[in-house]
Amino acid sequence: MLKPNTNYKNLKDSYLFFRISQKVNNYLESHKGDKVYRLGIGDVSLPLCDEVIKALHEAVDDQANKATFHGYMPECGADFFKKAVAGYYDQRGIKLSEDEVFVSSGASDELGDILDLFDKSDSVLVIEPAYPAYVDANIMVGRQIIHLSSGKENGFLPLPDDNQKADLIYICSPNNPTGAVYDKKSLKMWVDWANKNKAVILFDAAYEAFIEDEALPHSIFEIEGARTCAIEICSLSKTAGFTGTRCGYTVIPKELEREGMNFNNMWVRNRTTKTNGVSYILQKGAAAVFTEKGQEQIKKNIQVYKQNAKCLMQALDKLGIWYCGGKNAPYIWLKCPDNMSSWEFFDYLLEKAQIVGTPGEGFGSCGEGYFRFSTFGSVEDTEEAAKRLVELFSKK
Ligand code: PLP
Numbered sequence: 001m002l003k004p005n006t007n008y009k010n011l012k013d014s015y016l017f018f019r020i021s022q023k024v025n026n027y028l029e030s031h032k033g034d035k036v037y038r039l040g041i042g043d044v045s046l047p048l049c050d051e052v053i054k055a056l057h058e059a060v061d062d063q064a065n066k067a068t069f070h071g072y073m074p075e076c077g078a079d080f081f082k083k084a085v086a087g088y089y090d091q092r093g094i095k096l097s098e099d100e101v102f103v104s105s106g107a108s109d110e111l112g113d114i115l116d117l118f119d120k121s122d123s124v125l126v127i128e129p130a131y132p133a134y135v136d137a138n139i140m141v142g143r144q145i146i147h148l149s150s151g152k153e154n155g156f157l158p159l160p161d162d163n164q165k166a167d168l169i170y171i172c173s174p175n176n177p178t179g180a181v182y183d184k185k186s187l188k189m190w191v192d193w194a195n196k197n198k199a200v201i202l203f204d205a206a207y208e209a210f211i212e213d214e215a216l217p218h219s220i221f222e223i224e225g226a227r228t229c230a231i232e233i234c235s236l237s238k239t240a241g242f243t244g245t246r247c248g249y250t251v252i253p254k255e256l257e258r259e260g261m262n263f264n265n266m267w268v269r270n271r272t273t274k275t276n277g278v279s280y281i282l283q284k285g286a287a288a289v290f291t292e293k294g295q296e297q298i299k300k301n302i303q304v305y306k307q308n309a310k311c312l313m314q315a316l317d318k319l320g321i322w323y324c325g326g327k328n329a330p331y332i333w334l335k336c337p338d339n340m341s342s343w344e345f346f347d348y349l350l351e352k353a354q355i356v357g358t359p360g361e362g363f364g365s366c367g368e369g370y371f372r373f374s375t376f377g378s379v380e381d382t383e384e385a386a387k388r389l390v391e392l393f394s395k396k
Contacts, residue, residue, distance in 0.1 A: 039381075056285040059281040072277065073278065076103065085251075102251075114202065115143075118168060124166060126138075127158060130363055151366060159186055179326055179331040191225045192225060200263075207238055209299075212327065228257075242286070312326065319389070357372060
């Protein structure tokens with residue numbers, strides 16, 4: 001008899017964003033005509049830049065002519081795309097061969113799919129608060145999850161210790177939700193730990209483009225030793241507004257092996273079996289992100305989000321509310337004032353100032369008492385929200 005995957009029974013309802021939208025809808029229902037200021041979303045609000053749009057249009061036209069038409073693309077990525085990504089890493093002194101770069105339809109897809117490379121019995125360490133997909137994708141496989149809590153005391157950047165055992169570990173830096181970023185020294189400690197324990201780091205670099213401090217690493221491959229213990233998963237979603245367009249990339253070094261098996265070769269085998277690549281049109285659009293003009297244009301958009309971050313950070317500074325993130329990441333992670341719980345603070349902000357954020361408890365139990373502001377909203381709404389925040393807490 002067919003047996004469904006009963007691991008799905010172990011998934012908790014993903015109620016966070018559902019509960020938020022329910023609460024907002026209820027509020028708007030009973031306060032007709034009110035506007036809410038949304039600092040909760042992780043989606044971008046600015047459109048694709050001109051250089052990407054131009055490349056997409058040209059690629060569409062290519063598909064109209066027999067001479068320039070493209071059918072199936074290479075499963076692991078078009079040469080022009082892989083070359084563009086390798087060139088981007090080269091600017092930071094990271095040498096990749098083009099066949100260490102794989103195109104993807106985005107980081108979410110890869111974070112789940114990449115688990116095919118590991119045995120079900122491998123344990124996985126998740127640093128919390130965390131992007132919820134890390135936990136859920138592993139529950140679906142039935143893998144043992146080790147939760148590593150972080151907090152204000154370590155700046156939400158816990159370090160490994162010798163007693164910590166796991167086969168896989170997710171590191172997200174800059175982090176969603178906390179906005180915290182590992183420096184090279186701390187990341188080196190994780191790399192050394194992974195090599196020593198024969199573990200593999202799944203490094204989520206979805207927010208690398210938001211780093212502004214020169215000394216902070218954008219990629220785990222800036223760290224010596226990472227080529228024997230890490231896979232990097234990246235996305236153009238937040239970097240270049242590809243949330244709805246979908247394209248990302250994954251880097252698997254040739255040296256990454258365990259028990260005589262080579263993960264780069266295995267991923268080639270996986271992709272050539274399970275995908276038929278990412279469309280020619282999308283890869284053309286995505287490659288334009290890495291051109292000189294493309295980089296200039298996406299950086300302008302990122303600056304808009306950074307201005308939002310500044311505006312919110314100024315408000316929090318004025319009010320003396322503790323927070324981290326914001327400077328090198330598009331998220332600000334704050335301590336709820338007056339010892340409110342995450343959901344109490346959510347209700348309070350919605351009722352008193354019509355601001356919508358994300359309760360920290362939704363990212364793991366150690367997120368209780370914290371709150372996430374996203375800086376991806378419109379400038380006008382963010383400015384109004386910051387003003388309302390200051391008014392609300394100055395009155396108290
Ligand atoms: N990783 C992190 C940490 C994220 O916050 C997100 C999206 O919010 C993703 C991955 C997924 O990105 P993508 O749109 O490429 O699937």
